[in-house]
Amino acid sequence: MIRLIYSSALNPAYSPQSLLGLLAGYRARNQRLGINSLLLLMNKDFLQMLEGEEAAVDELYDFIQRDKHHLQLTLLSRETVSYPSFPGQPLVFIDTEELARKLGHPVHLSNIAPHGELDHAERAKRFVQEFINGKWHHHLANGLNPQVVHRR
Numbered sequence: 001m002i003r004l005i006y007s008s009a010l011n012p013a014y015s016p017q018s019l020l021g022l023l024a025g026y027r028a029r030n031q032r033l034g035i036n037s038l039l040l041l042m043n044k045d046f047l048q049m050l051e052g053e054e055a056a057v058d059e060l061y062d063f064i065q066r067d068k069h070h071l072q073l074t075l076l077s078r079e080t081v082s083y084p085s086f087p088g089q090p091l092v093f094i095d096t097e098e099l100a101r102k103l104g105h106p107v108h109l110s111n112i113a114p115h116g117e118l119d120h121a122e123r124a125k126r127f128v129q130e131f132i133n134g135k136w137h138h139h140l141a142n143g144l145n146p147q148v149v150h151r152r
């Protein structure tokens with residue numbers, strides 16, 4: 001079993017809402033493939049963790065990489081693991097800004113993994129923590145791509 005984590009940026013041609021309608025289909029496919037997943041959306045950036053049998057995860061990631069809904073995919077981690085962090089959960093989707101509004105405070109790791117789901121997944125825990133702290137983002141607050149800004 002492997003755990004793969006990547007970050008990406010929403011393609012500006014699409015709204016976050018346009019993706020929300022597709023999540024049920026993604027969830028059904030993950031269930032069929034025996035994949036567990038956590039998908040975080042923060043502003044216009046994604047962090048996704050995919051867990052499952054190596055062939056299934058790699059094949060799905062191939063599809064995901066070719067998906068026009070997002071750009072700048074960055075593979076952050078791909079490691080062999082003994083068991084999944086989100087067993088029985090084909091797709092946990094969290095819009096962190098919406099959750100923060102609901103909670104009335106910035107999102108903490110404990111809001112994403114309330115039952116210590118990531119306690120035994122050190123690398124995944126670090127990437128999720130860093131992502132909600134603002135790392136691994138592809139957009140600046142002004143909507144520009146930081147990599148392009150740096151090249152000027």
Ligand SMILES: Cc1cc2nc3c(=O)[nH]c(=O)nc-3n(C[C@H](O)[C@H](O)[C@H](O)COP(=O)(O)O)c2cc1C
Binds near residue numbers: 039
């Ligand atoms: C950020 C993001 C996350 C995605 N996650 C999944 C996923 O967990 N499972 C899945 O089947 N498809 C996922 N997709 C969709 C795939 O990239 C691909 O479009 C889809 O599997 C193709 O099947 P379809 O034509 O039936 O939509 C994701 C797409 C994006 C943009």
